[in-house]
Amino acid sequence: MTKQLNAVVNARLQDQKGLYRLEISNGRFSAIATQSETTTAKEGELDAGGNLVTPAFVEPHIHLDAAMTAGEPRWNKSGTLFEGIECWSERKTTLSHDDVINRATQTLKLFAAHGIQYVRTHVDVTDPKLTALKAMLEVREQTAGFVDLQIVAFPQEGIWSFRNGRELMEEAIRLGADVVGGIPHFEFTRDYGAESVRWLMELAHKNDRLVDVHCDEIDDPESRFLEVLAAEALRLDYGSRVSASHTCAMGSYNDAYCSRLFRLLKKSGLRFLSMPTESLHLQGRFDSYPKRRGITRVPELLDAGLKVAFGQDSIRDPWYPMGNGNMLRTLDVGLHACHMLGMSQIERSLELITDNAAAALDLKEYGIAEGLLARCIVQQGRTPYEVLLGQQPVIASVRDGELLVHREPAKVQGGLLLQ
Ligand code: FE2
Numbered sequence: 434m435t436k437q438l439n440a441v442v443n444a445r446l447q448d449q450k451g452l453y454r455l456e457i458s459n460g461r462f463s464a465i466a467t468q469s470e471t472t473t474a475k476e477g478e479l480d481a482g483g484n485l486v487t488p489a490f491v492e493p494h495i496h497l498d499a500a501m502t503a504g505e506p507r508w509n510k511s512g513t514l515f516e517g518i519e520c521w522s523e524r525k526t527t528l529s530h531d532d533v534i535n536r537a538t539q540t541l542k543l544f545a546a547h548g549i550q551y552v553r554t555h556v557d558v559t560d561p562k563l564t565a566l567k568a569m570l571e572v573r574e575q576t577a578g579f580v581d582l583q584i585v586a587f588p589q590e591g592i593w594s595f596r597n598g599r600e601l602m603e604e605a606i607r608l609g610a611d612v613v614g615g616i617p618h619f620e621f622t623r624d625y626g627a628e629s630v631r632w633l634m635e636l637a638h639k640n641d642r643l644v645d646v647h648c649d650e651i652d653d654p655e656s657r658f659l660e661v662l663a664a665e666a667l668r669l670d671y672g673s674r675v676s677a678s679h680t681c682a683m684g685s686y687n688d689a690y691c692s693r694l695f696r697l698l699k700k701s702g703l704r705f706l707s708m709p710t711e712s713l714h715l716q717g718r719f720d721s722y723p724k725r726r727g728i729t730r731v732p733e734l735l736d737a738g739l740k741v742a743f744g745q746d747s748i749r750d751p752w753y754p755m756g757n758g759n760m761l762r763t764l765d766v767g768l769h770a771c772h773m774l775g776m777s778q779i780e781r782s783l784e785l786i787t788d789n790a791a792a793a794l795d796l797k798e799y800g801i802a803e804g805l806l807a808r809c810i811v812q813q814g815r816t817p818y819e820v821l822l823g824q825q826p827v828i829a830s831v832r833d834g835e836l837l838v839h840r841e842p843a844k845v846q847g848g849l850l851l852q
Pocket of ligand 1: 495496555746
């Protein structure tokens with residue numbers, strides 16, 4: 434198989450009947466045509482084998498600077514977000530440029546093997562030397578052949594609550610971070626939290642940057658920085674460029690408050706990112722029984738017409754010791770935790786790790802259509818349901834017409850995977 438393709442054949446497309454041939458020229462889809470029957474792939478053609486072909490996966494929320502550091506210098510014994518931050522602040526003192534580059538690149542290669550071609554990473558900028566940020570800017574250049582990487586200037590220990598927090602954020606943006614981050618629920622006071630949100634929104638607006646705030650990542654129903662973020666996004670008419678990550682507290686809000694809040698959220702058009710594996714692990718830690726799931730109101734947000742995507746958040750770091758780069762695992766957990774296993778929800782579920790995440794990243798060119806960059810993955814299964822049942826790694830990942838990943842499919846009989 435040559436690496437540069439001129440077509441993907443025997444492709445099944447979501448919401449379409451039959452098989453398709455996707456022509457590629459100059460790295461773009463040049464024609465998409467139905468096939469009357471299964472065809473034999475010729476030289477330069479990739480045989481999708483009747484499996485589902487979708488746009489590449491998008492990982493909208495990960496921390497690559499902390500990836501693969503679980504247990505260093507110690508394990509997070511309590512399993513709380515706050516002990517995770519303590520462990521990380523100890524590990525952070527030993528960070529080096531090469532250390533960050535090696536772990537981030539290793540993780541991005543793992544993601545690429547699972548069909549992820551777009552990644553948004555938060556990078557901790559509460560470090561006077563900005564070691565991780567400077568390394569990640571290099572990683573963004575070095576890995577551009579297989580991933581589009583967005584970098585968030587993320588103030589892990591606060592903007593108002595960390596010495597020179599504002600200056601470090603401004604410097605990170607000046608150096609080239611794509612996205613302005615925040616962590617209002619972790620600031621020392623409620624006032625600091627609200628002020629930090631107003632300030633970071635102005636910073637993003639002034640510098641024409643996207644926004645992605647760790648917002649209300651706590652089970653406290655009094656943590657209500659989402660309303661501040663949404664109101665600022667509305668005021669600046671910036672909602673489609675602003676992501677609210679986590680919003681775990683919404684799982685603890687009362688319904689009367691949510692009813693008022695949703696009016697604002699719909700007007701603002703914010704994007705929502707939920708990290709179900711991480712939140713199930715970190716939240717509910719201060720509850721006895723019943724224990725809360727600590728996950729935002731995903732189906733309700735979707736029903737309100739808002740874009741919600743799932744992310745992994747961590748790969749073997751101080752907050753979460755697990756993770757393998759397979760977005761289908763994250764999706765499966767999220768659908769379970771959010772009571773979203775109705776068949777109509779399953780059929781639409783891949784949007785949570787493709788289109789909706791692409792909207793959060795404000796990607797200008799994403800999807801399978803004539804004229805767009807020829808980026809797609811061949812999943813294992815003919816329908817989203819079969820793909821989710823198997824949770825197998827992608828058969829292929831194509832980027833600008835080049836075959837990045839190709840592996841033998843699992844054996845299937847009658848639509849069922851044989852183990
Ligand atoms: Fe995060």
